Amino acid sequence: MTQRIVNDFSITVGTPNGSGSSTANNTILRALFKMGIPVSGKNLFPSNIQGLPTWYTIRVNKDGFIARRASHEIMVAMNPNSFTRDLADVAPGGAFFYADDIKLPINRSDISIYPMPVKQLVRSNPEIPANLRDLVANMVYVGILAHMIGIDIEKIKLALKFHFKNKEKPIALNMSMVKAGAEWAAANLTKTDPFYVEPMNKTEGLIMADGNTAAALGAIYGGVQFASWYPITPASSLAESLNEYLPMLRRTPEGKNTFAVVQAEDELAAIGMCVGAGWAGLRAMTSTSGPGMSLMTEYAGLAYFAEVPLVIWDVQRMGPSTGLPTRTSQGDVAFVANMGHGDIDSLILLPGSIKECFEFGWRAFDIAERLQTPVYVLSDLDFGMNQWMSEPFEYPNVPMDRGKVLWEEDLEQLKGDWGRYRDVDGDGIPYRTLPGNTHPASAYFTRGTGHTPEARYSEEPHVWVAKMERLKKKYETAKQYLPRAVIQKVDGAKFGIIAFGSTDPAVEEARAYLEQEHGLKSDYLRLRAIPFTEDVSQFIAEHERVYVVEINRDGQLQQLLSIKHPQHATRLVPIAYSDGLPPTAQWIWSAILEQEEK
Amino acid sequence: MTQRIVNDFSITVGTPNGSGSSTANNTILRALFKMGIPVSGKNLFPSNIQGLPTWYTIRVNKDGFIARRASHEIMVAMNPNSFTRDLADVAPGGAFFYADDIKLPINRSDISIYPMPVKQLVRSNPEIPANLRDLVANMVYVGILAHMIGIDIEKIKLALKFHFKNKEKPIALNMSMVKAGAEWAAANLTKTDPFYVEPMNKTEGLIMADGNTAAALGAIYGGVQFASWYPITPASSLAESLNEYLPMLRRTPEGKNTFAVVQAEDELAAIGMCVGAGWAGLRAMTSTSGPGMSLMTEYAGLAYFAEVPLVIWDVQRMGPSTGLPTRTSQGDVAFVANMGHGDIDSLILLPGSIKECFEFGWRAFDIAERLQTPVYVLSDLDFGMNQWMSEPFEYPNVPMDRGKVLWEEDLEQLKGDWGRYRDVDGDGIPYRTLPGNTHPASAYFTRGTGHTPEARYSEEPHVWVAKMERLKKKYETAKQYLPRAVIQKVDGAKFGIIAFGSTDPAVEEARAYLEQEHGLKSDYLRLRAIPFTEDVSQFIAEHERVYVVEINRDGQLQQLLSIKHPQHATRLVPIAYSDGLPPTAQWIWSAILEQEEK
Amino acid sequence: MSEALPMAGAAAQVNAVGLSKNDYRGNPTTLCQGCGHNSIANQIIAACYEANVVPEKIVKFSGIGCSSKSPTYFLNRSFGFNSLHGRMPSLATGALFGDYRLKGLGVSGDGDSASIGMGQFKHAMRRNVNMVYIVENNGVYGLTKGQFSATADKGLELKKQGTNLYLPVDICMEALASRATFVARLFAGNAKQVKEVLKAALSHKGIAVLDIISPCVTFNNQESSYYSYSFGKEREDPLHDISFHAASEGPQSTISYVPPKPEIMLEADMVDGEIREVALHDGSRIVLKALDKDYDPHNRLEAMRVLEEAHANNYLVTGLLYIAPESPSLTDLYNLVETPLNRLTEQELRPAPETIHKINALMF
Amino acid sequence: MSEALPMAGAAAQVNAVGLSKNDYRGNPTTLCQGCGHNSIANQIIAACYEANVVPEKIVKFSGIGCSSKSPTYFLNRSFGFNSLHGRMPSLATGALFGDYRLKGLGVSGDGDSASIGMGQFKHAMRRNVNMVYIVENNGVYGLTKGQFSATADKGLELKKQGTNLYLPVDICMEALASRATFVARLFAGNAKQVKEVLKAALSHKGIAVLDIISPCVTFNNQESSYYSYSFGKEREDPLHDISFHAASEGPQSTISYVPPKPEIMLEADMVDGEIREVALHDGSRIVLKALDKDYDPHNRLEAMRVLEEAHANNYLVTGLLYIAPESPSLTDLYNLVETPLNRLTEQELRPAPETIHKINALMF
Numbered sequence A, B: 001m002t003q004r005i006v007n008d009f010s011i012t013v014g015t016p017n018g019s020g021s022s023t024a025n026n027t028i029l030r031a032l033f034k035m036g037i038p039v040s041g042k043n044l045f046p047s048n049i050q051g052l053p054t055w056y057t058i059r060v061n062k063d064g065f066i067a068r069r070a071s072h073e074i075m076v077a078m079n080p081n082s083f084t085r086d087l088a089d090v091a092p093g094g095a096f097f098y099a100d101d102i103k104l105p106i107n108r109s110d111i112s113i114y115p116m117p118v119k120q121l122v123r124s125n126p127e128i129p130a131n132l133r134d135l136v137a138n139m140v141y142v143g144i145l146a147h148m149i150g151i152d153i154e155k156i157k158l159a160l161k162f163h164f165k166n167k168e169k170p171i172a173l174n175m176s177m178v179k180a181g182a183e184w185a186a187a188n189l190t191k192t193d194p195f196y197v198e199p200m201n202k203t204e205g206l207i208m209a210d211g212n213t214a215a216a217l218g219a220i221y222g223g224v225q226f227a228s229w230y231p232i233t234p235a236s237s238l239a240e241s242l243n244e245y246l247p248m249l250r251r252t253p254e255g256k257n258t259f260a261v262v263q264a265e266d267e268l269a270a271i272g273m274c275v276g277a278g279w280a281g282l283r284a285m286t287s288t289s290g291p292g293m294s295l296m297t298e299y300a301g302l303a304y305f306a307e308v309p310l311v312i313w314d315v316q317r318m319g320p321s322t323g324l325p326t327r328t329s330q331g332d333v334a335f336v337a338n339m340g341h342g343d344i345d346s347l348i349l350l351p352g353s354i355k356e357c358f359e360f361g362w363r364a365f366d367i368a369e370r371l372q373t374p375v376y377v378l379s380d381l382d383f384g385m386n387q388w389m390s391e392p393f394e395y396p397n398v399p400m401d402r403g404k405v406l407w408e409e410d411l412e413q414l415k416g417d418w419g420r421y422r423d424v425d426g427d428g429i430p431y432r433t434l435p436g437n438t439h440p441a442s443a444y445f446t447r448g449t450g451h452t453p454e455a456r457y458s459e460e461p462h463v464w465v466a467k468m469e470r471l472k473k474k475y476e477t478a479k480q481y482l483p484r485a486v487i488q489k490v491d492g493a494k495f496g497i498i499a500f501g502s503t504d505p506a507v508e509e510a511r512a513y514l515e516q517e518h519g520l521k522s523d524y525l526r527l528r529a530i531p532f533t534e535d536v537s538q539f540i541a542e543h544e545r546v547y548v549v550e551i552n553r554d555g556q557l558q559q560l561l562s563i564k565h566p567q568h569a570t571r572l573v574p575i576a577y578s579d580g581l582p583p584t585a586q587w588i589w590s591a592i593l594e595q596e597e598k
Numbered sequence C, D: 001m002s003e004a005l006p007m008a009g010a011a012a013q014v015n016a017v018g019l020s021k022n023d024y025r026g027n028p029t030t031l032c033q034g035c036g037h038n039s040i041a042n043q044i045i046a047a048c049y050e051a052n053v054v055p056e057k058i059v060k061f062s063g064i065g066c067s068s069k070s071p072t073y074f075l076n077r078s079f080g081f082n083s084l085h086g087r088m089p090s091l092a093t094g095a096l097f098g099d100y101r102l103k104g105l106g107v108s109g110d111g112d113s114a115s116i117g118m119g120q121f122k123h124a125m126r127r128n129v130n131m132v133y134i135v136e137n138n139g140v141y142g143l144t145k146g147q148f149s150a151t152a153d154k155g156l157e158l159k160k161q162g163t164n165l166y167l168p169v170d171i172c173m174e175a176l177a178s179r180a181t182f183v184a185r186l187f188a189g190n191a192k193q194v195k196e197v198l199k200a201a202l203s204h205k206g207i208a209v210l211d212i213i214s215p216c217v218t219f220n221n222q223e224s225s226y227y228s229y230s231f232g233k234e235r236e237d238p239l240h241d242i243s244f245h246a247a248s249e250g251p252q253s254t255i256s257y258v259p260p261k262p263e264i265m266l267e268a269d270m271v272d273g274e275i276r277e278v279a280l281h282d283g284s285r286i287v288l289k290a291l292d293k294d295y296d297p298h299n300r301l302e303a304m305r306v307l308e309e310a311h312a313n314n315y316l317v318t319g320l321l322y323i324a325p326e327s328p329s330l331t332d333l334y335n336l337v338e339t340p341l342n343r344l345t346e347q348e349l350r351p352a353p354e355t356i357h358k359i360n361a362l363m364f
């Protein structure tokens, strides 16, 4: 047997969709996390409810690199329909566990092969009701794996306790199968592969969460008052998390709600409701994905032009069109930047971690209300639906910014002399009043057509130009309210990298690899908002080559950067690729190497 | 009296909307045209049916420069509500005609003032029924103007004959008022202004048409089989022209239709129907403007991805949002280029004359069917709804290109072995079959989700990437089918200008001015399609400065050019402005001068 | 803003909430003279004045069209939002959550609601959004110059448009199918009925759909159309006379735009010519006078029958077709705090700092 | 493409157009086992086989959802287009102009047609598009994992979603309000009835709306819901037995997918238990057996009454609710040439060269 390989490999489980493997997979993930080992788990699932092949891939990495890897050292094959392919996919020297009721040829001798008598073990447990057998079958591989690579059974129990909210019956039932698996493995399997896990202390103080939950919680701490949504993968769980946590966090002692969540009839209506609510002074949000974004275009343009604050979460999936509904991408950047006919500027937030999903969850409202405009938050399926290690969520460190709102007493002071679209402060941001304001001068009329500073209809050329120029000014003003980029500089960097969102772990790993293996040091700017602030321009100016990493075909962010930095357009090299799977470090470093070696 | 100014001035008529002045104004325009003088007429009208101020401005220019001018040498004021402003707007030394029932102060002495007893002349004509008085009142100013500046009364009669389709009664009625006006002017007015028209021969062989009619006729000669639309200004008259001319040109001898036009319930449905029809093998088109474009986004993405040919006319108006529905703009370029979530490439045609509206009317179908993709044609309100002098429409000079379609006999030959999305020819364009094909191997299943070359559903990463890369290849292939740019080079050019669409007359005039007045010669590329072909790149490469002229705030085309020409991004200087009115040469030359003098 | 202020110093007659009719006016109309929509705007002003509505308690909504322009012609002291073509309902739905005490007053057109807006219109009814939803129904697209709308009769001919090939949408039938809680068909030329039903609608809790036949004098005034004045007047078949009694005449609190009073419930069974009162949620009432027959506006199927009959016999039936006075409106269903949502403070909206630890503890 | 070819050399039983049942099949389902949608797909296969439909004469359409996936599970030899969520009707409307001889067969879901698709659904009915429009109605969004759709009952509770606050859309009531020319409510568990009504629907000219209650075994199978199997089975209240007689048994021309035959008109007045034949546009017939009462499917209001009654009494009524056999379908209204539009040649489509001069002469 070769050298032990500890805390540095990937485990992939292949099951049929809907077979209930997610409990098992999450249990492995959580147990490893509780052992203190950096991990990530990614669900690579089909757009289907039951039956099609699905995979769950867990990265275990002692150095904290938790991007997906393309190679699978340990494969658990539970699905006859993907068996052959799963077998082929095991890395040389890897381990292949499979349910032994699958009777298909096994033609590899370079890996360790472990049959698992799953059905048999389940059936031999008399406590398991017939209708639950298929469900708990998955616990068998948890047990076998635990024994074979050394997952702490106590941590598995912790994970199950969490999963079943301390309900004893299911915990016991599932644990019995885990143990049966472990015991069977102890008695029957001889380890021939080198992969082991060992406890560490690298996850202490961290939490485990998905980006949609984080975003919903962030919004709740941001005081969201109104949310309208329409179901769509991978965004649905964001609104569903609102439904889950709002009653817990946002009911008065008398049990009354300080919020309303409406499931709309479609995305046209979802955003329409949000625009209405935002206009009426509520912190309003909607969440959707590509097809929903396309449908929201017309209302988004109205909100921009009529200056209505609202927050739109786009949990990106693979487009164009219906595309791959259950696969991740960063393909909506260019679209969102141009979302609407006519001249449009979009404020875009780009969370780069689960913690930032939470933070931008509340911060987006401050920005939207301050700037009186839609704020788009671009997340993606990888963030939205996968479990990630994360720093704990931080309570907002600044008071809410409700922006420029005039109430009765303000109007009293102004003697009713105000204009909805007057640029009083010279920052391009006007004042607004809210429906329900009982001052007789409070009301104004809002429209998507040309209007004067007093909100009256106008087709006058100079009135139009003044309005549009003010909006442009507002967009400039916005920069001071947007999160700055996160910049890492190292001595001797040969080039810069710009990235955003869920690619961060892969970028970090690629940087480490390039430095270690090729002596190529790099600076790194993680972009967190559009429009680009001065620091971004400076970063570009400081580097002769800047690789712009993104999960799409066309290098959309690189294009936007080019537009704003014509003098440095040739420095911006797109590293853009999108095949539906979360990015790997290898993709990034090999693409950069290819360029560097030119 | 100063020097006579002949065939070089502007006439502007101010009336209340809906007062029936368009017959009168068109009559002046047509009569001047028939006198052989280059003219243009532009309707500057409100988004309203009756009552609000509206203007019609006619440019008369012996040198053939027919862009709008901002100064009005002759003003006809028929509207009390715009009287004061109209008076103020007359160029010094100009002439001011007004209906004398408007009793408002006249405070200018630097212009010629001519009161017109409009009501009186109308009432004094016993042949005019009371209910038509207001309508024909406008003919009075036609007659007075005719006498005062020398419009040939016979040509006015020709214009009215055309307008009333040779119906004697209305022609006589209107002519009587024209004559009454002319006679009254002869008897009562003394000319103190210098403006005259004189016959020329500069319009011989030309026609007079608007871009929407031209586009509809072009589509009809292109064999349009299906059109679905939803009313919207300024696009409605395109579809309405289809309704007008299709029965004349596209019925069989038996009186049967080779076409269908459906008024849809909205733009989501209009494009949906078009996608259905295009998929089923029809030359399908829809026409709309900004808000409709926004609504078409989702289906546009599907058509791109599922590779369905269709033609979408965007007759641009002022956005964002509802904007100024009756004002012109070129503000949808960036949006259309990115129309849909996910990675998108749009084929865009940019007609630059009325004749090209006709030509692209048919050519768009050839391109759409050849490339199996949506083709966007960007026109605008100025083209779409105003009358322009134009070269006559030319019968298509190439046979129809129906693209790669397999019928029963083709499948017979292939023994049914084909795949909807196979790249057989290496140009990225696959073959397709059409519903109704009775070969048992003809059918395939179309979807907006990932699919193999055999059109089966697939989520495989490499299948996705292959598909998207083929679409990119197709976009490259497209270049050979798109109209080339029109390039004018002159010796000693100091810079280049890139423009497109309805700005052409203003650009030409600005170039002439810059050369004559400032010795600044320029080369000029009139862009006619996106993606940019090699000639565009070369033009940019050849000039140190390239001014990109467009009617929008953000320099949208300039941005797209920057993206594709990073090495020359700094050369591209946006000359972008948009206030709702058709552009003037002065705006262009002054913006260029400002840059050149830096 | 100052344009919305009542004329200073005017010694006008005032209503129970101390406002003069001027306080209910808007800007001058920019619609065509004689447009049916104008008379509806006037009746809105009159109804609000007479019903002692506080203008700040009304929020105006509209889509896009000539009809949708009308909200600028009345109630300058009410907030208003002229939204997108066909998408008024969603906007109103969201906006009314801002302050549940506000009443929506939406003006839409037949193109706006029955063509492009069909989906949102139907879903607003399903949700019983707390608004008066007026469809100014002229069978054409006025603002885009006279194309057929979805309520145009099949076979109708218009000059530039040819023949309409599709079946008309019946706004009232749609409202009934979607279980709208207040459905009336009116005729813009019948000012009094419009005003009285409007007052009733303003008092109704939930959605009140008013399909008001409102002829377009410019683009659809042919003899063969339902929507022309002349024809409308002839064919009109009034179902009831409705008159509105404000439940209170005294000055009102600024909280409610409609006079609150003890409820007066509707009696059972009606006979010909009987006067029937329908109790509204806030205690004010409408009185129905049965002209033709015992008509019970609480029976959805009966309303459908009347519509079908009218359709078969080619006439217009006007009046209050249906009312379900006891249904909770949308905001009622959300168990909201008493303070309007848009007046909640940071303290009320942001969970306490200590909760963040509990939340983090849940994340594993 | 070859996947769509019938299995070579199979000596299967064939129908009147010479096809075996295999020729009507699709790919294996990827829906959940036990999903109501699967049994509907099977009945589509059976109905088309028995009705001697030529698969190339059918065009399949769908929106997005579990239901909308089904078109890949039947009729592999038919063209198909899985379009956008809620936007199938417009796509079908345009596509069927390609060749007016084709029949559309659309499969949608309740989310797809009653939530996001409400507007297009209604307008397809107004236009009487020549298609069978199946709504596989389960009251939930299956594919997005169990949220309420617009047909979910008010008050329904689902684990992750809480309580449904809004009134349900009644697909059949909507179809009737929009004057759909063929309206049926069925239950996916009742295979025979589904098949027979499907055959009738395929023979109908214009739009045939089939609201098929099709339980989602995965996300909506509670006792309190209309759409669960158990409940559905109990409550189901069959209106008629419908059996389909093809008017001709001989092999058909490839032009028509349904056997053309001399028309047989419907007789007047039915009594209990009587068998009634409804004549369809192409001469084939359906036979209705009145189970409960004299039910006349030609009376729209009666159909509404039956639905209202069922609603009031909390049961499901299944069967053919309404048919208007003589209405022209959309393509009939367009005075089209005999050759299908998509087979016209350049000669037929491009006006002759000399016409351009006339056109230019008109431009002044």
Ligand SMILES: Cc1ncc(C[n+]2csc(CCOP(=O)(O)OP(=O)(O)O)c2C)c(N)n1
Binding pocket: B230, B231, B232, B233, B267, B291, B292, B295, B322, C064, C065, C066, C067, C068, C084, C085, C108, C109, C110, C111, C112, C113, C136, C138, C139, C140, C141, C142, C143, C144, C149, C216
């Ligand atoms: C998305 C969109 N499509 C089209 C239009 C153009 N448009 C403006 S008003 C209108 C029709 C209005 O008809 P209706 O609602 O009946 O109002 P009316 O003018 O007849 O009162 C249309 C189609 C638009 N503004 N937005």
Ligand SMILES: Cc1ncc(C[n+]2csc(CCOP(=O)(O)OP(=O)(O)O)c2C)c(N)n1
Binding pocket: A230, A231, A232, A233, A267, A291, A292, A295, A322, D064, D065, D066, D067, D068, D085, D108, D109, D110, D111, D112, D113, D136, D138, D139, D140, D141, D142, D143, D144, D149, D216
């Ligand atoms: C524009 C858009 N919004 C949302 C979705 C996500 N989505 C896919 S299927 C579906 C609901 C399907 O429900 P239903 O039509 O009832 O079909 P079922 O799955 O229940 O058969 C939704 C919301 C989408 N594909 N497109």
Ligand code: SF4
Binding pocket: B049, B050, C030, C031, C032, C034, C035, C036, C037, C066, C067, C138, C142, C143, C215, C216, C217, C218, C219
């Ligand atoms: S066009 Fe018709 S609907 Fe519009 S304002 Fe004029 S009369 Fe009214």
Ligand code: SF4
Binding pocket: A049, A050, D030, D031, D032, D034, D035, D036, D037, D066, D067, D138, D142, D143, D215, D216, D217, D218, D219
């Ligand atoms: S989730 Fe429900 S609707 Fe979807 S396939 Fe499964 S059972 Fe059918």
Ligand SMILES: [Mg+2]
Binding pocket: C065, C109, C110, C111, C136, C137, C138, C139, C140, C141, C142, C149
């Ligand atoms: Mg209308």
Ligand SMILES: [Mg+2]
Binding pocket: D065, D109, D110, D111, D136, D137, D138, D139, D140, D141, D142, D149
């Ligand atoms: Mg469903």
